[in-house]
Amino acid sequence: xxxxxxxxxxxxxxxxxxxxxxxxxxxxxxxxxxxxxxxxxxxxxxxxxxxxxxxxxxxxxxxxxxxxxxxxxxxxxxxxxxxxxxxxxxxxxxxxxxxxxxxxxxxxxxxxxxxxxxxxxxxxxxxxxxxxxxxxxxxxxxxxxxxxxxxxxxxxxxxxxxxxxxxxxxxxxxxxxxxxxxxxxxxxxxxxxxxxxxxxxxxxxxxxxxxxxxxxxxxxxxxxxxxxxxxxxxxxxxxxxxxxxxxxxxxxxxxxxxxxxxxxxxxxxxxxxxxxxxxxxxxxxxxxxxxxxxxxxxxxxxxxxxxxxxxxxxxxxxxxxxxxxxxxxxxxxxxxxxxxxxxxxxxxxxxxxxxxxxxxxxxxxxxxxxxxxxxxxxxxxxxxxxxxxxxxxxxxxxxxxxxxxxxxxxxxxxxxxxxxxxxxxxxxxxxxxxx
Amino acid sequence: xxxxxxxxxxxxxxxxxxxxxxxxxxxxxxxxxxxxxxxxxxxxxxxxxxxxxxxxxxxxxxxxxxxxxxxxxxxxxxxxxxxxxxxxxxxxxxxxxxxxxxxxxxxxxxxxxxxxxxxxxxxxxxxxxxxxxxxxxxxxxxxxxxxxxxxxxxxxxxxxxxxxxxxxxxxxxxxxxxxxxxxxxxxxxxxxxxxxxxxxxxxxxxxxxxxxxxxxxxxxxxxxxxxxxxxxxxxxxxxxxxxxxxxxxxxxxxxxxxxxx
Ligand SMILES: Nc1ncnc2c1ncn2[C@@H]1O[C@H](COP(=O)(O)OP(=O)(O)OP(=O)(O)O)[C@@H](O)[C@H]1O
Ligand SMILES: [Mg+2]
Numbered sequence: 001x002x003x004x005x006x007x008x009x010x011x012x013x014x015x016x017x018x019x020x021x022x023x024x025x026x027x028x029x030x031x032x033x034x035x036x037x038x039x040x041x042x043x044x045x046x047x048x049x050x051x052x053x054x055x056x057x058x059x060x061x062x063x064x065x066x067x068x069x070x071x072x073x074x075x076x077x078x079x080x081x082x083x084x085x086x087x088x089x090x091x092x093x094x095x096x097x098x099x100x101x102x103x104x105x106x107x108x109x110x111x112x113x114x115x116x117x118x119x120x121x122x123x124x125x126x127x128x129x130x131x132x133x134x135x136x137x138x139x140x141x142x143x144x145x146x147x148x149x150x151x152x153x154x155x156x157x158x159x160x161x162x163x164x165x166x167x168x169x170x171x172x173x174x175x176x177x178x179x180x181x182x183x184x185x186x187x188x189x190x191x192x193x194x195x196x197x198x199x200x201x202x203x204x205x206x207x208x209x210x211x212x213x214x215x216x217x218x219x220x221x222x223x224x225x226x227x228x229x230x231x232x233x234x235x236x237x238x239x240x241x242x243x244x245x246x247x248x249x250x251x252x253x254x255x256x257x258x259x260x261x262x263x264x265x266x267x268x269x270x271x272x273x274x275x276x277x278x279x280x281x282x283x284x285x286x287x288x289x290x291x292x293x294x295x296x297x298x299x300x301x302x303x304x305x306x307x308x309x310x311x312x313x314x315x316x317x318x319x320x321x322x323x324x325x326x327x328x329x330x331x332x333x334x335x336x337x338x339x340x341x342x343x344x345x346x347x348x349x350x351x352x353x354x355x356x357x358x359x360x361x362x363x364x365x366x367x368x369x370x371x372x373x374x375x376x377x378x379x380x381x382x383x384x385x386x387x388x389x390x391x392x393x394x395x396x397x398x399x400x401x402x403x404x405x406x407x408x409x410x411x412x413x414x415x416x417x418x419x420x421x422x423x424x425x426x427x428x429x430x431x432x433x434x435x
Numbered sequence: 436x437x438x439x440x441x442x443x444x445x446x447x448x449x450x451x452x453x454x455x456x457x458x459x460x461x462x463x464x465x466x467x468x469x470x471x472x473x474x475x476x477x478x479x480x481x482x483x484x485x486x487x488x489x490x491x492x493x494x495x496x497x498x499x500x501x502x503x504x505x506x507x508x509x510x511x512x513x514x515x516x517x518x519x520x521x522x523x524x525x526x527x528x529x530x531x532x533x534x535x536x537x538x539x540x541x542x543x544x545x546x547x548x549x550x551x552x553x554x555x556x557x558x559x560x561x562x563x564x565x566x567x568x569x570x571x572x573x574x575x576x577x578x579x580x581x582x583x584x585x586x587x588x589x590x591x592x593x594x595x596x597x598x599x600x601x602x603x604x605x606x607x608x609x610x611x612x613x614x615x616x617x618x619x620x621x622x623x624x625x626x627x628x629x630x631x632x633x634x635x636x637x638x639x640x641x642x643x644x645x646x647x648x649x650x651x652x653x654x655x656x657x658x659x660x661x662x663x664x665x666x667x668x669x670x671x672x673x674x675x676x677x678x679x680x681x682x683x684x685x686x687x688x689x690x691x692x693x694x695x696x
Contacts, residue, residue, distance in 0.1 A: 385490050390527035393487050394541035394595060395515035404540065408531025408578070 009061060011035060014151055017062070021119050024126045030133070034140045034150035041144040044244070046270050048328045048360060049299035054268050055242045056145070059214040061152060063182035065095025078176055080428070081203050081234075083421045090115055093174045096182045097155045108167060113198075114160035115171045118187055121158030129158060132189050137220035137248040137276075145244045149185055149216045156187035159200055161227075163193040170199040170419050177206035180240065181213050188219040192227035192255075199418045201232040203425075208240035215243040223255035225279065232417045234262040234426050235271070239294065245271040253279030253308070259286040260416035262426040263300060264433060266293070272301040277311035277342070287316045289413040289426075291433040292325030292357065303332035306342040306372075315346035318410055320434060321357035328360045333367075333374055340371040350380040351409050353402075353434070399435075406434055437631040438465010439502050439518050439602035441486075447496035448478075448485045448659075455481045455692045457659040458497065463603060466631035470645055470670060471638045473656035474678055476691040479638045480524050482656070483607045487521040488514055501603065516545055518602030522592035522609050524638075529579040534591065535561060537579045541599055564597045567627070569620050585612030593624040600628065605636045610644040622647030642674035655681060657690040 014035055018028040043051065068074060071082060074093070082089070090108060092115060093101040099117045108115075114125060122129050134140050140150045157173045177184055190200050206213065215237055223229045229249070237243050243265050249257040257275055265271075275284040286302050304313030317329050333344030344367070350359035363376035383405050391401035407414075410430060417423040441463045448456035456478050463469050471479055485492045486499055488511040499506040501517050509517065529537070538561060543551045552560075565572060568590050580588050589609055596604055606625070610618055625635070625648055637650065645653075645667065653669040654661045655678070663669070663681055672680075682690060 384527075387527045387529055389488070389490055389511055390523065391529070391537070391540075392511035393515055393521055393523075394537075394599060395512050395544035396537075396540050397512050397544065398510065400540060400544070401512075404532045404537065405529060408529055411531030 009035070009152060023119070023122055024130070026130050027122060030140070031151045031153070034147045037141050038144050038147035038151055041141060041147050044143040044145055044270065046299040046301070046328070047330050047362065049270070049297060051268070051270060055212050056214055056244070058212045059183035060179065060181040061154060061183050063096040063179040065098040065100055065176070065178055067098065068093070068100045071101065078174060078205065080425050081174055081422055083419060088169070090169055090171045091174070092117055092157050092172075093176060094155055094157070095176050096179045100176070105169065111165045112162040113165060113167055114158060116158055118153070118156035118158055125158065125160070128160060128191070129189065132191055132220060132222060133187070134218070134220070136222060136250050138218050138246050145216055146218070146246070149187070149218050152183070152185045152216070153187045154183065154185045157202075159188070159190040159198070161192050161196040161198045164195045166196065167198040170201055172200070172419060173202040175202065175204045177204070177208070177213070177237070177241070180206070180208035180211035183213055184215040184217060186215075186217045190219070190221045190229060190231065192223045192229050194225040194227060197228035199230040199232070201417070201419045201422050203233070203422060204235045204237055206236075206238045206241050208238045211240045213241045215241050215245065217243070217245045219247040221247070221249040221257055223249065223251045223257050225252045226254040228256045230258040230418055232260045232419065232422065234417070234422055234429065235265050236429055237265040237267055239266040239296070241265065241267045243267060243269040243271065245269065247273045249275040249284060251275065251277050251279060251282035251284060254281045255279055256283045258416070259284070259288070260413055260418070261288040262414070262417065262429070263288055263290040263298070264426070264429045265298070266296060268296055269298045271298070272303070274301070274303040274305070275313065276305045276307060277313060278307045279311070280308040281310050282308050283312045285314045285316075287413040287416050288318070289410045289430070290317070290319040290327060291430055292319065292321045292327045293323050293433050294325060295323070296325050298325070298327045299330070300327065301330040301332065302346070303330070303334065304344065305334040305336065306339040306344055307336045308339060308342070310341040311339060312343045313345070316412060317348040318413055319350045319359060320353060320406055320410065321350060321359045322353040322434065324354070324356040326358040328362065330362045330364065331376065331378070332364045333376065335367045335369050335372050335374065337368040339369050342369070342372050344372070344374040346376045348378040349409070351406065352380060352382050403434070438634055440464045441519070441603045441634065442500040443486070443497070444500070445497035446482070446485065446494065446499065448481055449493045449495050450481070450491055454495070455659050456485065459659070459661055461636075461654065461661060463634045463636055465602065465634045467652070468629070468635045468637065468648060468650045470650035470653045471636060471656060472640065472653060472670060472673055474690050477656045478659040478692050479656055480607055481659075483521055483605045483638060486605060487511065487519065512544065515601070520596055520599060520601035520604040522596060522604065522606040524607040524611070526580050526588050526592055528581045530581050532579045533576050534579050535575040538595060538598055541595065545599070560598060564594055567597070568594055568624050570594065586614060586617050589613055590617065590621060593621050597624055597628065602632065603634045603636070605638070607638045608640065609637070610639055610641060618644065619647065642670050645670050657681070657687055659692040662687070
């Protein structure tokens with residue numbers, strides 16, 4: 001029996017959308033197949049959070065944005081994410097679904113580094129994009145949201161660093177949802193070929209309070225043998241946006257993937273960060289911070305799967321909950337059979353600032369191999385009154401003391417965000433959300 | 436008269452409905468150094484904590500006045516801003532907050548908005564104080580007390596004392612866990628503050644500290660009260676003879692707070 005589900009967009013719409021963006025044939029058919037699958041696939045079921053009444057259907061799929069001539073034209077709220085003193089920016093600014101600004105240093109271009117929007121990437125590096133688009137990390141048919149993502153993908157960035165190339169300067173994307181109702185079906189692919197290294201940082205920003213929008217985002221990170229990827233993000237969708245975010249990594253032999261994620265959305269959010277340590281000796285550190293406020297409900301999963309010998313996974317989640325916000329933090333360490341000598345560690349800490357807030361830390365270890373090490377620590381607590389007393393005994397006000405303790409609590413992740421401007425911005429967002 | 440005056444009158448303090456302090460009287464004036472001694476569990480830290488406003492301690496009777504102002508009515512931060520400082524026996528560890536950020540916030544908290552200490556001046560002052568206390572400069576950027584050794588924590592308390600420059604300081608076992616060199620350095624730091632505008636209450640178990648910091652008065656606490664006061668010679672006698680003679684003199688069998696004289 002097939003389930004009758006009406007989707008907001010049909011085959012014809014999607015064909016036209018694909019044509020309009022001059023996509024290669026493979027992409028169009030991938031979209032159409034995904035749309036077909038979406039109807040039959042179930043919605044994702046995040047552990048302990050009921051999302052059946054969340055808005056995933058009310059949004060505007062297409063919204064263009066004006067290009068800018070120089071970064072000076074940007075409004076202040078976007079400028080703050082940029083290191084403006086640096087004239088040699090490696091940067092893509094996507095305004096709604098159009099590229100407003102793009103630059104990549106000539107030195108990196110010469111080395112074969114790619115940092116470009118997803119449509120240009122499909123036009124100019126079609127084979128590469130096809131090779132990685134929802135193949136190794138996220139599958140089209142995992143659930144209705146991943147299928148819809150493939151069908152309706154309307155923006156994103158492609159990052160590629162060739163073999164043996166070390167990119168020191170950070171590569172940055174800013175996804176600026178200027179249109180209050182514009183949906184973001186953004187797709188980001190980051191590929192680091194063997195023995196290469198890169199740092200990538202992305203920011204999502206919207207300002208919609210009452211207007212409803214949807215973000216259905218996928219980021220796929222592929223680190224080939226002995227590659228090193230440092231991935232930082234600050235998600236800052238406003239209250240009106242319901243977000244479903246999948247960030248996934250695949251690490252081959254001796255590869256390292258570092259995640260530093262500032263999960264600062266104000267609307268309901270499901271956010272998954274999963275890394276597969278396929279290769280022997282591969283490593284991933286996944287660090288996230290979250291501030292929940294208002295009535296928002298959020299579900300976070302940080303998961304690392306050890307497949308390779310001596311692979312090493314470490315998860316650190318820190319969350320602050322205030323008002324009547326609800327958050328579930330799933331920390332999952334999974335060691336597959338055969339991944340001997342591997343290690344799965346995780347730590348989840350939730351700080352509650354009000355009695356109506358709810359925070360759930362769910363540490364899960366799934367171990368299918370004997371010769372391994374694993375550990376987890378989880379806690380949900382309040383600001384320690386003795387710590388406040390100590391700070392206040394030096395003249396610091398109660399509010400400032402709380403502020404210090406909260407910043408201190410979030411520091412282990414905030415300090416890991418690679419770009420200074422973004423780090424400062426994350427600190428400011430935290431400030432705004434906490435007070 | 437120079438300096439501030441801290442007056443503790445008939446102070447009674449309870450924790451979880453158990454009375455710990457049973458009527459303490461003490462007055463500390465600017466320029467004076469007082470030592471409080473006494474066996475373990477006799478209420479010394481309780482006195483210090485109650486004056487500073489530790490959330491666990493309940494004042495059931497008596498008063499604490501700083502220059503006539505009711506300290507017990509004040510929030511903890513207001514007490515600090517009024518001029519009180521407590522070097523704690525067990526300082527808290529605060530992860531993610533650097534020692535230097537914390538110190539700067541502490542100094543600025545006592546200054547008017549718009550009159551914050553400049554970063555340059557702050558760094559200079561902190562460098563000087565750290566040099567004076569022979570502290571490793573890395574301590575400035577480390578998280579507040581996190582992973583500090585016992586002695587490092589104590590030195591860090593004195594660093595705060597030197598930079599905050601309070602009117603009245605209470606030092607709760609600032610000498611415990613210090614090696615002999617550290618003891619000298621810490622004493623040097625405390626002595627540097629010695630002037631007619633600075634009063635200090637030093638809680639200690641050892642005459643050793645008082646060899647470096649000569650107190651004007653020495654008090655002995657037992658059973659939650661000050662049971663004997665005297666000059667520096669009292670500390671010397673305690674060092675030589677212990678507390679037995681005082682207990683005998685006063686007819687005390689068990690000196691801890693659970694007991695009545
Ligand atoms: N939180 C608490 N709950 C119950 N009793 C307490 C608590 N804190 C302190 N006490 C008791 O109060 C009494 C006095 O303690 P206090 O710390 O003031 O002693 P002290 O004189 O400073 O001892 P020391 O020399 O060992 O530091 C002790 O018997 C102690 O067990
Ligand atoms: Mg004590």
